[in-house]
Amino acid sequence: MANQIPDIVVGRLPIYLRELRLLAESENKITTSSHELGRRLGISSAQIRKDLSHFGEFGKQGTGYHTKYLIEQLQQILHLTQEWEIALVGAGYLGHAxxxxxxxxxxxxxxxxxxxxxxxxIGRKMNDLIVQDVAELEETIQKRQIKIAIIVVPANTAQRIADRLVKAGIESILNYAPIHLDVPAHVRVSYSDPVIQMQHMAYYLAPQDA
Amino acid sequence: MANQIPDIVVGRLPIYLRELRLLAESENKITTSSHELGRRLGISSAQIRKDLSHFGEFGKQGTGYHTKYLIEQLQQILHLTQEWEIALVGAGYLGHAxxxxxxxxxxxxxxxxxxxxxxxxIGRKMNDLIVQDVAELEETIQKRQIKIAIIVVPANTAQRIADRLVKAGIESILNYAPIHLDVPAHVRVSYSDPVIQMQHMAYYLAPQDA
Structure with a gap:
């Protein structure tokens, strides 16, 4: 059943959740509405209502959403009521950050x-974590049943690391290496490449004289 | 005319470009095909041909694409034949990275x-760049006619910085602060928030016992 929900809808839920927490925690708002959320996020209120309706009824017409309740529901839908361990590979500048x-x-x-x-x-401490030898990757991930990894290694080693992560049981990868990763169908990869994002935006800029 | 091309198509061009450069520069491939590109990127060859057809005819049936030519064409389409200056705001760990x-x-x-x-x-050097006082933001951006900025400041100051950037003439913002930015219609914002990406992927993971 869950599989029928379009991925693009799932992808908006964390954005709603982030804004709801801002409303609840920084602004102490007890209730909100699809209109308020939409206005703050630049998304139509109809879109928000439609997205949420895939998962149930969370508000009442007229009174809107109880902020904390909707936060809890979204956390449950997204499997965030637990704390997921993450293995990060690559202790360079970005890994450090x-x-x-x-x-x-x-x-x-x-x-x-x-x-x-x-x-x-290897052996150095970064924010309370000890940098482990990548040779221990498989054993550590299997033993701790870690499912999520972040790859912050150079492009020419990223695929090799991804292969090892997948064999060890990783099912979600956030990849900062500027390269497409080839993984089995049960593994999800999300990409982060600032140059790709800027090249996309540059299309809309008027070319300047160099 | 350019406005008629779906943004999702434009967004794939940098990914094609990145893979083509890998093919040309790391693997010395003189020609390639939509099949080869598609296989490497996990995208259907029909999709690639359709995407490129929005912008012209770049290959021949049977012989495929001349790699370097297609790279040059994509660079032109994306306005990358010039070098764009970027102003980065926020010299913390991530800004440093x-x-x-x-x-x-x-x-x-x-x-x-x-x-x-x-x-x-302020005044310190990071990779050949001197950290400037943010008070000089507007003057510097205007004088150098910078159009692209990267925001790497805490969430609670990001909107204020965005407002100042836009007033100074910035038209594209890559935002690393975990907050939605409210900007005028002529300004594009691209977001990078690893937690949003991981929350999206967590939806597809089987919940574990905490």
Whole structure:
């Protein structure tokens, strides 16, 4: 049943959740509406109502949504009532920045393992995590039943790392390496490449004289 | 005319471009085909041909695409034959990682200005760039006619920075702050929030016992 929901709808739920938490936690709003959410997110209120209707009835006409209740429901739908462990591979500048990012806290994830192949980095501490030898990748992931990994290695080693992660049981990969990853159908990859995003936007800019 | 092309099609062009450059530069392939590209990217060859047909005829049936020619054409379509200057705001861990990322080179962009409000950071050097006082933001962007900015500041100051960037003439923003930005219609914002991406993928994972 869950499979019938379009992926693009699923992809908007975390954005609703982020905004709802902002409303509830920073602005102490007890209730909100599809209109308020839509206005704040630049999405039509009809779209929001339609997206949410895939999963149930969360509000009442006239009174809108109880903010905390809708947050809890979205967390349940997205499987965020537990804390997911994450294995991060690549302790370079970006890996370091991700490990130090405190935005994961209370949003369902915790980077619990950090790997690198550089002997100069192995054993070093980064934000309370010890950099482990990437040789220990499979054993650690299997033992701890980690399902999510972040790849922050150079493009020419990313596929090899992905293959090893998948064999060890990883089912979700956030890939920062600027390369497409070839993985089995049961594994999801989400990409983050700032250049791809900027090239996309550059299409809409008027060319300038160099 | 350009406006009629669906944004989702435009968004795939940088991915084709990245793969074509890999083919041309790392594997020395002189020609390729929609089949080869599609297989490598997990996209159907029909989709690739249809996407490219919006912009012209780039290959011949039977012989496929001349790799370098298609690269040049895509660079032209995406306005990447020039080098775009980028202003980056926020010299924290992530800003530091982005400034040190060498993936911008030869892909159409150069981070040329770096701003922060922290007196301890202003004047410091990061990868050949001097951290400027964010008070100089407007003047610098206007003088250099910079059109693209990257926001890497905390969520609670991101909107204020975006407002200032837009007033100074910025038309494309890559936003790493975990917040929706409210900008005028002529400005494009692209978002990068790893937690949003992971929450999206968590939907497809089987919940585990905590």
């Amino acid at each position: 991700i490990v130090n990012y405190n935005g994961f806290q209370h949003r369902g994830f915790r980077i619990s393992r950090l790997f690198d192949s550089d002997p100069a980095k | 982005i400034v040190n990322y060498n993936g911008f080179q030869h892909r159409g962009f150069r981070i040329s200005r770096l701003f922060d409000s922290d007196p301890a950071k």
